[in-house]
Amino acid sequence: MMSRGETMVETGMYQGSLTALITPMDTDGRIDFGVATKLIERQIKAGTSGLVPAGTTGESPTLSHEEHGQIIAHCVETSNGRVPVMAGAGSNSTSEAVQMAKHAHSVGANSLLVVVPYYNKPTQEGLYRHFMAIADATPLPMYLYCIPGRSVVDLTPETLGRLGEHPNIVGVKDATANMARPIAVRRHVKKPLNQLSGDDNTVVSFLAAGGDGCIGVTSNVVPDLCAQMHAAWNEGRVKDAIALQDRLSPLHDAMFMESNPGPVKYAMSRLGLCTATLRLPLVEPQDATRKAIDAALRSLDLLD
Numbered sequence: 001m002m003s004r005g006e007t008m009v010e011t012g013m014y015q016g017s018l019t020a021l022i023t024p025m026d027t028d029g030r031i032d033f034g035v036a037t038k039l040i041e042r043q044i045k046a047g048t049s050g051l052v053p054a055g056t057t058g059e060s061p062t063l064s065h066e067e068h069g070q071i072i073a074h075c076v077e078t079s080n081g082r083v084p085v086m087a088g089a090g091s092n093s094t095s096e097a098v099q100m101a102k103h104a105h106s107v108g109a110n111s112l113l114v115v116v117p118y119y120n121k122p123t124q125e126g127l128y129r130h131f132m133a134i135a136d137a138t139p140l141p142m143y144l145y146c147i148p149g150r151s152v153v154d155l156t157p158e159t160l161g162r163l164g165e166h167p168n169i170v171g172v173k174d175a176t177a178n179m180a181r182p183i184a185v186r187r188h189v190k191k192p193l194n195q196l197s198g199d200d201n202t203v204v205s206f207l208a209a210g211g212d213g214c215i216g217v218t219s220n221v222v223p224d225l226c227a228q229m230h231a232a233w234n235e236g237r238v239k240d241a242i243a244l245q246d247r248l249s250p251l252h253d254a255m256f257m258e259s260n261p262g263p264v265k266y267a268m269s270r271l272g273l274c275t276a277t278l279r280l281p282l283v284e285p286q287d288a289t290r291k292a293i294d295a296a297l298r299s300l301d302l303l304d
Contacts, residue, residue: 013194014111014171015212016049016230018086019219020057022261023071024274031067033074035274039220040078042273047227051075052113052215054088056150057261062279068100073107086215090115090145094130098137105138112138113173113215115145116155124159135168142168147175147198157181161188173198173215174206182209201252204245207233217255218248221267222300251296257289267293271302 021043024035043051053075054060054068063071072087079085087104089112091097101112114134116127135142144163146155154176163169174181175198182195197206197214206214207230219226229244255263262278262285269276270293276284285293297303 013192013212014050014084014086014196015234016214017047017219017223017226018050018052018196018213018215019043019048019223019226020052020055020215020217021075022220022265022268022274023054023058023063025277025279027275027277029277029279031071032274033070036071036074037078039273040075043219043223044079044082046223047231048083048219048223049213049227049230050084050086050110050215051079052086052088055090055113055145055215056088056115056147057217057220057264058088059261059279059282060088060090062282069103069107072104072109076108084110086111086113086143088113088115089134090117092117092120094133097130097134101134101138101140101142105140109140111141111143111170113143113145115147116151116153118151121153124156127153127155128159128162131163131169132166135163135166139168141170143171143173143194143196144169145173145175145198147173149175157184157188160185160193161190164189164191164193170194171196171212174211175199177202179205179209182206182211186210200255201249204229204233204241207241217260217264218252220264221251221255221271221297222248222302225300247300250299251293254289254293254296257292258285263289263293266290267297270294270297 024032026032054071087109089100148154171194173196177199195211197203200216200218203214232240266276268274
């Protein structure tokens with residue numbers, strides 16, 4: 001019998017709740033791989049469909065190249081084929097992203113997540129050439145991450161249409177919070193494209209527009225509830241999915257009151273799962289945010 005992870009890899013389609021993993025650190029800011037192992041096991045036990053290490057939630061901008069590679073290799077080794085690993089391989093340098101992609105392939109990652117280049121503001125033609133170069137570098141399925149709030153530049157459905165002609169470009173993580181985006185993408189991409197939301201608070205609406213799943217932040221905190229919500233949707237229990245989304249909404253809101261992953265690390269520290277340690281320039285959430293997170297956790301009966 002195939003595992004859940006093997007099935008999705010073979011079909012080339014991710015569904016349900018995938019988690020953009022935090023990178024746990026000790027109080028001195030060193031990566032705590034012992035805690036990382038426990039968090040991965042917790043995710044798999046809760047029914048998470050896939051793991052996404054070394055992305056924005058994993059504090060990729062402040063990881064060294066060596067640490068980035070170690071985190072992906074550790075996730076692949078720990079998950080051991082039980083769920084697929086989509087390795088963060090994004091950079092605003094194409095050559096650097098190519099090297100990240102090659103490393104992820106070498107250690108056994110199942111797919112790549114490559115963000116729109118940040119800060120240098122490429123044109124749509126620049127984006128096209130950037131993503132094509134990375135897609136050519138390995139045989140891994142590649143997901144394009146569109147998040148204008150961080151990258152400034154949007155990856156338009158028209159450009160996705162061009163990129164979709166590459167056989168290795170199979171999906172997108174969309175964090176535009178534009179609920180018409182899945183429809184527009186289908187108009188322009190001339191093949192089935194695996195569309196994953198990158199916005200926890202609008203995921204049911206994204207699924208209703210034809211999306212397939214979510215790469216979420218909140219699922220670090222409550223992987224079971226997020227997985228249950230997606231299972232309800234996929235089983236046609238729409239009212240149950242909406243009820244779970246409504247229940248999770250205060251926590252979703254709180255996770256993005258300040259820059260991710262500050263709030264999610266604080267929430268997990270309150271549950272005794274890890275420290276709240278971040279690397280500068282990120283800092284611990286302010287008092288109002290901490291209070292909102294505590295209230296959201298209490299609403300889910302996770303804090304006294």
